[in-house]
Amino acid sequence: SFAQGCEDDAPASSTSGVPSTSNMTFFGYIQPMFESHFTDANENTFKFKRARLGVRGRVNRSFSYYVALETSDFVSSDGNVYLLDAFITYDKHEWTKFSMGSFKQPFGLEVTTACHALTTIDRAIVSDQLVAPQRDLGVMMLGGTSKTKFRYSLALMNGRGLGVKDNNTKKDVIGRASYKLFDFLTVGGSFRYGYPNNNDLDRTTYGAEFLVNYKDFALQGEYIYDEGDYNRAADGGCGSTPLELGEKRAGAYVMATYNVNEKLQPVFKYEYFDQDLDIKKVGYQEMMTLGVNYFINAKTRLQVNYQNKIETGLSIDNDALLMQLQVRF
Amino acid sequence: SFAQGCEDDAPASSTSGVPSTSNMTFFGYIQPMFESHFTDANENTFKFKRARLGVRGRVNRSFSYYVALETSDFVSSDGNVYLLDAFITYDKHEWTKFSMGSFKQPFGLEVTTACHALTTIDRAIVSDQLVAPQRDLGVMMLGGTSKTKFRYSLALMNGRGLGVKDNNTKKDVIGRASYKLFDFLTVGGSFRYGYPNNNDLDRTTYGAEFLVNYKDFALQGEYIYDEGDYNRAADGGCGSTPLELGEKRAGAYVMATYNVNEKLQPVFKYEYFDQDLDIKKVGYQEMMTLGVNYFINAKTRLQVNYQNKIETGLSIDNDALLMQLQVRF
Amino acid sequence: SFAQGCEDDAPASSTSGVPSTSNMTFFGYIQPMFESHFTDANENTFKFKRARLGVRGRVNRSFSYYVALETSDFVSSDGNVYLLDAFITYDKHEWTKFSMGSFKQPFGLEVTTACHALTTIDRAIVSDQLVAPQRDLGVMMLGGTSKTKFRYSLALMNGRGLGVKDNNTKKDVIGRASYKLFDFLTVGGSFRYGYPNNNDLDRTTYGAEFLVNYKDFALQGEYIYDEGDYNRAADGGCGSTPLELGEKRAGAYVMATYNVNEKLQPVFKYEYFDQDLDIKKVGYQEMMTLGVNYFINAKTRLQVNYQNKIETGLSIDNDALLMQLQVRF
Numbered sequence: 001s002f003a004q005g006c007e008d009d010a011p012a013s014s015t016s017g018v019p020s021t022s023n024m025t026f027f028g029y030i031q032p033m034f035e036s037h038f039t040d041a042n043e044n045t046f047k048f049k050r051a052r053l054g055v056r057g058r059v060n061r062s063f064s065y066y067v068a069l070e071t072s073d074f075v076s077s078d079g080n081v082y083l084l085d086a087f088i089t090y091d092k093h094e095w096t097k098f099s100m101g102s103f104k105q106p107f108g109l110e111v112t113t114a115c116h117a118l119t120t121i122d123r124a125i126v127s128d129q130l131v132a133p134q135r136d137l138g139v140m141m142l143g144g145t146s147k148t149k150f151r152y153s154l155a156l157m158n159g160r161g162l163g164v165k166d167n168n169t170k171k172d173v174i175g176r177a178s179y180k181l182f183d184f185l186t187v188g189g190s191f192r193y194g195y196p197n198n199n200d201l202d203r204t205t206y207g208a209e210f211l212v213n214y215k216d217f218a219l220q221g222e223y224i225y226d227e228g229d230y231n232r233a234a235d236g237g238c239g240s241t242p243l244e245l246g247e248k249r250a251g252a253y254v255m256a257t258y259n260v261n262e263k264l265q266p267v268f269k270y271e272y273f274d275q276d277l278d279i280k281k282v283g284y285q286e287m288m289t290l291g292v293n294y295f296i297n298a299k300t301r302l303q304v305n306y307q308n309k310i311e312t313g314l315s316i317d318n319d320a321l322l323m324q325l326q327v328r329f
Numbered sequence: 330s331f332a333q334g335c336e337d338d339a340p341a342s343s344t345s346g347v348p349s350t351s352n353m354t355f356f357g358y359i360q361p362m363f364e365s366h367f368t369d370a371n372e373n374t375f376k377f378k379r380a381r382l383g384v385r386g387r388v389n390r391s392f393s394y395y396v397a398l399e400t401s402d403f404v405s406s407d408g409n410v411y412l413l414d415a416f417i418t419y420d421k422h423e424w425t426k427f428s429m430g431s432f433k434q435p436f437g438l439e440v441t442t443a444c445h446a447l448t449t450i451d452r453a454i455v456s457d458q459l460v461a462p463q464r465d466l467g468v469m470m471l472g473g474t475s476k477t478k479f480r481y482s483l484a485l486m487n488g489r490g491l492g493v494k495d496n497n498t499k500k501d502v503i504g505r506a507s508y509k510l511f512d513f514l515t516v517g518g519s520f521r522y523g524y525p526n527n528n529d530l531d532r533t534t535y536g537a538e539f540l541v542n543y544k545d546f547a548l549q550g551e552y553i554y555d556e557g558d559y560n561r562a563a564d565g566g567c568g569s570t571p572l573e574l575g576e577k578r579a580g581a582y583v584m585a586t587y588n589v590n591e592k593l594q595p596v597f598k599y600e601y602f603d604q605d606l607d608i609k610k611v612g613y614q615e616m617m618t619l620g621v622n623y624f625i626n627a628k629t630r631l632q633v634n635y636q637n638k639i640e641t642g643l644s645i646d647n648d649a650l651l652m653q654l655q656v657r658f
Numbered sequence: 659s660f661a662q663g664c665e666d667d668a669p670a671s672s673t674s675g676v677p678s679t680s681n682m683t684f685f686g687y688i689q690p691m692f693e694s695h696f697t698d699a700n701e702n703t704f705k706f707k708r709a710r711l712g713v714r715g716r717v718n719r720s721f722s723y724y725v726a727l728e729t730s731d732f733v734s735s736d737g738n739v740y741l742l743d744a745f746i747t748y749d750k751h752e753w754t755k756f757s758m759g760s761f762k763q764p765f766g767l768e769v770t771t772a773c774h775a776l777t778t779i780d781r782a783i784v785s786d787q788l789v790a791p792q793r794d795l796g797v798m799m800l801g802g803t804s805k806t807k808f809r810y811s812l813a814l815m816n817g818r819g820l821g822v823k824d825n826n827t828k829k830d831v832i833g834r835a836s837y838k839l840f841d842f843l844t845v846g847g848s849f850r851y852g853y854p855n856n857n858d859l860d861r862t863t864y865g866a867e868f869l870v871n872y873k874d875f876a877l878q879g880e881y882i883y884d885e886g887d888y889n890r891a892a893d894g895g896c897g898s899t900p901l902e903l904g905e906k907r908a909g910a911y912v913m914a915t916y917n918v919n920e921k922l923q924p925v926f927k928y929e930y931f932d933q934d935l936d937i938k939k940v941g942y943q944e945m946m947t948l949g950v951n952y953f954i955n956a957k958t959r960l961q962v963n964y965q966n967k968i969e970t971g972l973s974i975d976n977d978a979l980l981m982q983l984q985v986r987f
Binding site for chain 1: 391431
Binding site for chain 2: 682684713715717718720721723725727738739740741744745746758759760795796797815816820821822823824827
């Protein structure tokens with residue numbers, strides 16, 4: 001179980017559910033895409049969303065490892081290849097597993113969804129802006145799997161993101177828990193408490209989430225509230241531009257999908273983000289995403305998203321059309 | 330068939346010619362070399378020409394993928410590892426295959442020759458200077474293989490090269506076609522029409538090529554003509570320094586080889602490049618390359634090249650001796 | 659035998675000792691760690707010491723290859739992924755093997771110890787400061803293995819380190835030889851003579867080493883003396899900060915371990931380094947390292963080191979506690 005929000009659960013290697021020693025697996029996926037922004041000066045370009053290569057495996061019954069590189073030039077701020085997730089996991093006991101290394105902060109349903117399994121091409125603005133840095137260095141205790149009713153993660157991390165040492169001595173605490181109330185309903189909550197820049201100014205973040213699965217229909221939503229200091233140098237998730245935040249900020253989304261058949265899945269997402277709760281109207285944004293996912297085969301997926309940014313006042317030309325092809329291997 | 334000029338054709342996976350599902354292949358090659366420039370201040374150094382690692386494979390009968398990293402510090406202008414070729418190919422139909430991602434611009438025989446299969450250590454100056462960016466982001470339609478008489482590629486690309494978004498909304502069109510007239514003679518032509526920097530100033534490029542194979546003797550040649558705007562920031566191919574170009578520029582080469590036996594192959598190449606056709610003598614250069622390729626075994630090759638730059642006026646000390654060892658895996 | 663100080667000897671592929679053709683092996687290791695520096699402004703952080711991925715293999719009976727990437731953001735000065743060791747080896751004859759590419763300068767016991775097999779988390783200061791650049795580009799002749807009594811390496815290298823061309827025409831010569839005098843005692847010596855910055859100012863370095871193995875007890879030590887010019891831009895080994903050096907500089911260490919059982923190995927190391935032998939007391943430093951290595955299983959190791967810096971005058975708060983977990987694959 002490589003369960004840090006980086007990958008799906010690995011296939012069970014034995015029927016007993018106890019992991020056995022197995023060999024290394026090389027894996028990855030690439031996401032070439034075309035995007036067109038209908039801004040005043042129209043912009044369109046071919047690019048990569050992500051291009052990841054990695055290895056994972058198990059050294060014995062108690063220890064596994066996971067290492068992945070981001071090789072897309074369009075993710076890091078300097079356009080370089082970098083070590084993304086790399087951690088060693090002690091997973092002998094299902095309810096008290098431990099990981100050490102770099103991995104996603106365990107916060108929120110959408111952030112902890114594997115990047116090749118996202119329902120829309122972009123995560124919600126609130127996920128990218130408030131759960132930043134999305135990836136960090138530290139240790140984590142976790143328990144449960146996608147098959148258990150209850151699941152939790154509790155991490156102690158630098159709070160500065162990848163590639164840099166912590167600049168303060170206090171570590172950040174991030175945690176998430178989810179529970180399957182009914183077969184069709186899972187609810188969850190997340191929190192983060194940390195020191196983004198120094199030992200004096202703190203930051204507190206809460207999140208609440210739900211996921212409904214009913215036949216071919218799915219509905220999920222999240223609300224995230226965040227207050228206090230933040231690190232202006234931390235990238236927003238997956239190459240998004242970090243916004244200037246006020247003392248208090250919050251956002252939410254709801255997303256609905258329907259599986260027409262095995263291949264075709266339309267998606268609708270509504271979201272808002274307020275980068276400063278104290279100043280009304282400035283920095284408040286709403287967006288609707290209309291999209292369709294087409295699963296060409298088990299390893300290949302085409303995604304088309306239309307992002308409609310909703311203005312409260314005058315309408316501005318800022319919609320976007322995104323097309324992304326993905327192959328996993 | 331990973332037929333984007335990045336690799337040889339993959340071995341046929343079945344006798345029917347229809348590709349079947351197969352597993353991932355990890356591949357690569359390294360090219361450590363020693364070069365000595367007999368310039369006024371003599372320069373010599375050990376370095377890498379290229380050092381590439383990649384994976385390729387097939388996800389089902391219709392889709393394949395190819396991902397390669399350049400890890401040599403001596404190729405990109407900032408000396409970093411970067412994502413080189415990464416594309417997804419829909420190759421169900423031999424004559425209408427489609428690729429999306431990053432790959433070489435399909436222009437010219439030498440540029441589309443796999444980098445581990447080049448007959449001389451360096452490509453001709455004209456290939457490096459005028460087919461720049463050599464690699465780009467986009468989509469391509471292609472048909473035929475190395476076994477068919479006819480072969481073509483037609484690409485729609487950013488025109489800005491790897492690692493950056495397009496800075497204009499017009500895309501570049503690049504195409505190449507070749508035809509085996511006789512068993513011993515193949516001829517081909519290439520073109521490119523695009524907008525290197527903005528939506529107003531265009532660029533037009535033509536190329537013509539021939540390849541003669543007669544017993545152990547081979548002769549190939551190319552002529553490339555280019556006019557209009559160009560992107561000064563685009564790297565010349567494989568780490569070559571981009572030259573300042575005039576409104577019109579052109580160049581050509583002819584290259585002859587003879588297989589003495591299975592292992593030994595002497596090579597002679599004559600080339601010229603004129604970086605500004607309107608200003609005679611300034612920026613015109615000629616070069617002869619005398620070399621020998623020694624195929625130590627199927628995976629290992631030693632290349633020694635002597636580059637003699639021919640001056641029209643006073644002779645300058647600027648010749649170079651290059652020695653390159655290559656292992657493929 | 660991938661015997662450039664990058665890896666252990668590869669397992670013998672046949673009983674005769676003659677290497678046979680074998681397939682590619684993908685390998686690597688990651689070293690997530692936590693370090694706490696008890697300086698005046700206390701610093702502590704999660705980070706990676708190293709995170710390496712590579713492939714090695716054999717193309718036929720005479721040629722092998724080795725390619726490794728450093729992916730930790732905390733090693734190179736710019737925090738980027740880079741090509742670490744990449745070389746082709748002609749190893750048909752045990753006593754005259756040849757390598758070409760990038761590898762460690764063959765100098766000293768500790769530098770040539772594989773980075774995943776180091777007894778303490780950090781190498782001795784003298785190893786990191788005087789054997790710089792630790793890795794370089796060039797060619798090497800070498801003979802012997804870990805199973806032979808005698809062993810030597812002789813390299814001709816740029817002397818500038820990885821990722822850059824040589825800036826002078828004179829190459830550096832680096833060599834090391836070791837001999838197993840008795841079953842329990844191996845002694846060795848190293849030298850380097852080169853031109854760090856130009857063709858005029860040279861540099862000369864000597865090293866002497868011993869290694870005692872007696873039952874579960876091991877003791878090793880090295881002394882390194884260095885004089886002349888040096889390259890201020892060359893990184894100290896593995897991300898250490900390069901110190902300002904005088905005309906003459908030297909240092910040494912002794913390190914003792916005892917295998918309590920198969921898993922537990924306490925270690926004690928004493929070292930000193932004098933960055934300018936001509937100026938007494940300034941730049942002289944002593945350090946003791948108290949540590950324990952715990953081999954959780956054949957592939958997983960936990961290391962805890964306490965570094966006590968010994969001041970000659972007033973005691974300063976500058977000790978450090980390092981904890982490192984390692985998984986190899």
